[in-house]
Amino acid sequence: MISLISPQGALLMNRDQMDAHAVFRKDFTVITNAIAKASSTALEAIFMRQTGLIFHGLSRVGKTSCIKTINSKLRGFMPRAYVIQIEVVKKEGSFTNNILDQLATEEGVKFRSRETPVGKLDRISEHVINRCGEKFCNHWVLLLDEFQRLRSHDLHVLFDLFNRLDRKGITMTILSFAMPAVFKQREDLMYAGNSEQLIARFMSELIEFKGCTSAQDLAVILKTFDEKSEYPPKSGITYTNGFAPQAFATGFRLEPLHGSLWKALNSASAGGYKNNVPLEHLFLSIRYLLRYLSQNDSSRIVIPDKLLDEVVQKSNLPQFCMLNGGGQG
Structure with missing residues (x-):
């Protein structure tokens, strides 16, 4: 009352x-004009099965709202695609953000206490393959918020995961949102060498997202x-x-x-x-x-x-x- x-x-x-x-x-x-435009671009990229697309923008301009909107729209736009959305967590003092552990937590996959890195990769790839089979699809869409928090190691892990799934006939699309630090992240990979394929696959297209x-x-x-x-x-x-x-x-x-x-x-x-x-x-x-x-x-x-x-x-x-x-x- x-x-x-x-x-x-x-x-x-x-x-x-x-x-x-x-x-x-x-x-x-x-649905702001920026969110509508970015969502349209993202859905087109996913439909065309691009391997990677990153939207970058300053803090608090609406990136997280946009990625949630894209996830919601995907349910009607491509209902059979297998979609996972996570926010990358940066672990202080670690050489890796353990992206496989984060994927496992999101999907309820239990690793053994002494699971090797290769074993974790096997378990996650098997999980994705099984989920795609359940949905009668061959397309996995990974939505990443705070992409710039990923370390070099985890980017290479995602690259290996992409290749494993590709050999099984499953396409992997990584659609991400990041802070402007993603440009330095890409530059560091370029200077480190042996990352050309990784950059070409996941980080070749960066689009500005504004408020x-x-x-x-x-x-x-x-x-x-x-x-x-x-x-x-x-x-x-x-x-x-x-x-x-x-x-x-x-x-x-x-x-x-x-x-x-x-x-x-x-x-x-x-x-x-x-x-x-x-x-x-x-x-x-x-x-x-x-x-x-x-x-x-x-x-x-x-x-x-x-x-x-x-x-x-x-x-x-x-x-x-x-x-x-x-x-x-």
């Missing part, structure tokens, strides 16, 4: 209800909150409507704010994040705005530019950019 009443008489969400909302749980995905790059991009995001979202499920109530029902009923929408909000966001950005606003901070700014709307819902509500500047500042965007992207042009 909604428990708070505003001075204007509007019903308001209480703290628990707001915390349970999909927007505040961060349990939703907005929100324009007011038009932001308009798409805000329109999703206004028209193409729903909470609770099957309620027909969009996100904007849910937080500000009185304002929404009299025509208020977030989308017309895109110009002013973009100005506030991009003005607070610096370096590599200029015209490349990180989605993490963009959505945090929107959450602050929605909370304000909920607490001040009215048929006559007005959102001044000063308020938009304030929600952006609360998102900590300026400080984040200076620490993480301020030195990049």
Whole structure:
């Protein structure tokens, strides 16, 4: 039961209800222009059975959301393909990230206590072959987040795994997302020598992935909150409507704010994040705005530019950019 009443008489969400909302749980995905474009490119590459494709971008621009979207879309686009998604874990003080151990953990494959590296490779390849057989397919898609964390050893292990599966008639596609450090990773492999085939197979195509790059991009995001979202499920109530029902009923929408909000966001950005606003901070700014709307819902509500500047500042965007992207042009 909604428990708070505003001075204007509007019903308001209480703290628990707001915390349970999909927007505040961060349990939703907005298909931004960048995610839509990258997903289309990725699905085409997978369909054409390319061996490797890497999207690279700065921190918090939406790479993890994009890889989740691709995984979800693959279920309908290529339902018979065998797909695994993992985030590469970097183990400090180790010469290898043990990619085979990470694959085993994800898939529930149990290694013996003294399993040799070759034995682990055999077990994983057999597992993939069996799973492909169960799905009546010959295509394994490995989605890797944080590709730049892989060590040289594990890249060579993936190369060996590719060859083993290829001999069994199974195609392996590695589609990855990485930080810009992936360029140095590739350079180091080139200088080390004997890695030409590995680079050609997995790291020959690097595509930049950006966050929100324009007011038009932001308009798409805000329109999703206004028209193409729903909470609770099957309620027909969009996100904007849910937080500000009185304002929404009299025509208020977030989308017309895109110009002013973009100005506030991009003005607070610096370096590599200029015209490349990180989605993490963009959505945090929107959450602050929605909370304000909920607490001040009215048929006559007005959102001044000063308020938009304030929600952006609360998102900590300026400080984040200076620490993480301020030195990049």
